[in-house]
Amino acid sequence: MMLIAQITDFHVGRVIETTAGSIDLYQRLLEVVEHINRLETRPDLVVVTGDISNHGNLEDYARTKIALDSLQMPYLIVPGNHDHRQRVRDVFDEHRYLHNGSEFLHYCIEDQPVRLVALDTLNPGHHTGKLCDERLDWLTQTLAAQPERPTLVFMHHPPAAVQYPYMDAMNCENGDRMAEIISANPQVQAVCCGHVHRDAIVNWANTLLFVSGSSAFSYALHMGEVPDIDPLFEPGICRLFFWSTETGLVSHLTMVGNYPEGITEGVPTPPGGDTEA
Numbered sequence: 174m175m176l177i178a179q180i181t182d183f184h185v186g187r188v189i190e191t192t193a194g195s196i197d198l199y200q201r202l203l204e205v206v207e208h209i210n211r212l213e214t215r216p217d218l219v220v221v222t223g224d225i226s227n228h229g230n231l232e233d234y235a236r237t238k239i240a241l242d243s244l245q246m247p248y249l250i251v252p253g254n255h256d257h258r259q260r261v262r263d264v265f266d267e268h269r270y271l272h273n274g275s276e277f278l279h280y281c282i283e284d285q286p287v288r289l290v291a292l293d294t295l296n297p298g299h300h301t302g303k304l305c306d307e308r309l310d311w312l313t314q315t316l317a318a319q320p321e322r323p324t325l326v327f328m329h330h331p332p333a334a335v336q337y338p339y340m341d342a343m344n345c346e347n348g349d350r351m352a353e354i355i356s357a358n359p360q361v362q363a364v365c366c367g368h369v370h371r372d373a374i375v376n377w378a379n380t381l382l383f384v385s386g387s388s389a390f391s392y393a394l395h396m397g398e399v400p401d402i403d404p405l406f407e408p409g410i411c412r413l414f415f416w417s418t419e420t421g422l423v424s425h426l427t428m429v430g431n432y433p434e435g436i437t438e439g440v441p442t443p444p445g446g447d448t449e450a
């Protein structure tokens with residue numbers, strides 16, 4: 174069995190003015206790290222799915238690394254549209270999977286119960302993502318190498334629309350070509366993204382497409398066209414993926430933050446019943 178925590182879209186380096194005062198997104202990162210370290214069942218691994226820093230500068234990567242290094246389990250890095258490939262490689266230097274001899278920060282982790290495939294959808298200078306021929310070929314070959322093993326795919330940009338037109342306009346180019354590849358590989362249990370800053374699940378390419386909300390800030394849900402969107406400070410998101418041979422894939426959401434706890438004597442007996450649940 175295995176438990177993976179996905180966190181995403183920290184945008185470290187950005188300080189956002191709100192109706193409740195200014196919020197430094199680096200503090201939100203510290204909160205999600207503490208949240209994961211306190212989870213009752215400790216994840217085996219954390220996957221960070223991009224937009225790690227807001228401006229892609231070395232200073233913000235360096236302090237992000239300090240925060241992530243305080244996680245009590247290993248973590249993997251996947252780049253987003255706000256990230257800079259070479260600076261990610263430089264700062265997270267000991268993450269050897271990033272030094273793959275390719276221009277792209279894609280990789281496959283083989284030594285876990287679930288095979289983990291990470292895609293690089295970064296298209297420098299653009300907020301939209303891209304899967305070019307080289308990256309799609311790499312995905313095809315990587316999945317073909319182990320067709321029997323349960324696999325999770327992680328990437329920043331969703332390869333399909335989530336009925337959020339503002340964000341759908343900046344999702345991943347060639348998502349339809351990726352869908353053909355994923356459809357032909359039923360070992361892919363799910364494709365797990367970020368970027369939208371809202372949680373969504375899509376039935377896509379004969380698998381599940383999880384779009385995880387940001388661990389730092391959300392955007393209000395706009396299912397119709399809007400000219401602009403503003404940050405909203407709903408609770409930060411940490412999505413969990415549990416996998417075992419008995420259950421297959423099970424996913425849960427946990428919300429970063431402190432919330433009131435009910436003080437009760439357990440679950441009440443249902444009306445007409447006489448046994449405790």
Ligand SMILES: [Fe+2]
Pocket residue numbers: 182184223224253368369370
């Ligand atoms: Fe983002």
Ligand SMILES: [Fe+2]
Pocket residue numbers: 224253254255329367368369
């Ligand atoms: Fe993004």
